[in-house]
Amino acid sequence: MNYLLIDDDTVFSSVLARMLVRRGDQVITATNTEEALARCDQSIHRVVLDLKLEQESGLLILQQLCALQPDIKVVILTGYSSISTAVEAIKLGAVNYLCKPAGVNEIIGAFESSAGNVTLEQAPLSVNRLEWEHIQRVLNENAGNISATARSLGMHRRTLQRKLQKRPVKN
Amino acid sequence: MNYLLIDDDTVFSSVLARMLVRRGDQVITATNTEEALARCDQSIHRVVLDLKLEQESGLLILQQLCALQPDIKVVILTGYSSISTAVEAIKLGAVNYLCKPAGVNEIIGAFESSAGNVTLEQAPLSVNRLEWEHIQRVLNENAGNISATARSLGMHRRTLQRKLQKRPVKN
DNA sequence: CAGTCTGTGTGGCAAATTGTCGCAATTGAT
DNA sequence: ATCAATTGCGACAATTTGCCACACAGACTG
Numbered sequence A, B: 001m002n003y004l005l006i007d008d009d010t011v012f013s014s015v016l017a018r019m020l021v022r023r024g025d026q027v028i029t030a031t032n033t034e035e036a037l038a039r040c041d042q043s044i045h046r047v048v049l050d051l052k053l054e055q056e057s058g059l060l061i062l063q064q065l066c067a068l069q070p071d072i073k074v075v076i077l078t079g080y081s082s083i084s085t086a087v088e089a090i091k092l093g094a095v096n097y098l099c100k101p102a103g104v105n106e107i108i109g110a111f112e113s114s115a116g117n118v119t120l121e122q123a124p125l126s127v128n129r130l131e132w133e134h135i136q137r138v139l140n141e142n143a144g145n146i147s148a149t150a151r152s153l154g155m156h157r158r159t160l161q162r163k164l165q166k167r168p169v170k171n
Numbered sequence C: 001c002a003g004t005c006t007g008t009g010t011g012g013c014a015a016a017t018t019g020t021c022g023c024a025a026t027t028g029a030t
Numbered sequence D: 001a002t003c004a005a006t007t008g009c010g011a012c013a014a015t016t017t018g019c020c021a022c023a024c025a026g027a028c029t030g
Helices: A010-022 A033-039 A058-068 A083-091 A104-113 A127-141 A146-153 A157-165 B010-022 B033-039 B058-068 B083-091 B104-112 B127-141 B146-153 B157-165
Strands: A002-006 A026-030 A046-049 A073-078 A096-099 B002-006 B026-030 B046-049 B073-078 B096-099
Touching: A002 A010, A002 A033, A010 A026, A010 A104, A026 A033, A033 A058, A046 A058, A058 A073, A058 A083, A073 A083, A073 A104, A083 A096, A083 B083, A083 B096, A096 A104, A096 B083, A096 B127, A127 A146, A127 A157, A127 B127, A146 A157, B002 B010, B002 B033, B010 B026, B010 B104, B026 B033, B033 B058, B046 B058, B058 B073, B058 B083, B073 B083, B073 B104, B083 B096, B083 B127, B096 B104, B127 B146, B127 B157, B146 B157
Parallel strands: A002 A026, A002 A046, A046 A073, A073 A096, B002 B026, B002 B046, B046 B073, B073 B096
Antiparallel strands: none
């Protein structure tokens, strides 16, 4: 499978890319609309698209990609998910829509569930793991500011502090 | 316009019906799958469907309705909304997906909305919201099997049950 | 410099949530 | 019919949370 990853978070993007490559897939990345459209040719089978690129709307890219390559399969993957954008994305032709702390298995599964395949044995992240990943992501977004992160996450600062202190969160 | 309202909450259903009638529309109601299918004939233009009818899956009804009357427009309206069911619903042919409570205007708008302008979120999901979405997704993957979902999520079945009883957390 | 914000660690305690056990009712397959 | 799995729910202890209070450190300002 040839993947195109469109995400301005290069850290996340490269991690995902590495894992896909290890599986034996071809991966190309893009960090903005221009790159994305330029690198999306017939060789691409699957696209992982972040909805929130800089200022640009991922939904717009989605439309353009679908117009360009009708056979392409696009999965939306975003940290700023909402039901309304999910609905819109599917109507525009995406095959699935995931919230961002998502494992490779889930992402691959998101492509294949639509193909009507029988689902392979794929373990989703535990709730605790998911929570941890999400917290780290938001914390990072807020430049390590605990108070702001707690507000943004709708949780008590005290609680967030306590959660951060006990890091050992294994699956 | 001829509406068919499918909802086991007769209070909500009748209120909505009254408001539609006052607008000059025809309204028929149903509270379960059987009634819904029986009352869905060519005269119906629009369906408002609650996803959580007793034990029955609204998604199943959605498929049957679409198979029966391909031209019909179905809007999902549910109190237990999640991104994964929204995605499923749209893929199965619903034209929109709303969270209860929703006003008449919103509902009518949902039928008429053309593709277009949804605003991207600017704040990340709260941890609770994210947890809810994840649970719904995995639950969906496990075909509604609570025990399996709990195992898969590394949480106690009892806890999962309790979480599912509560309504989705608003961001 | 004193005064005002905002962010950070910490303690304590009531309130809420979760982990566990158990049990009856259901369901599905054999 | 029978066995295994699932489910809903009550009860109770173990944890975790929400929340208040305080002390301290920078940053910024008049």
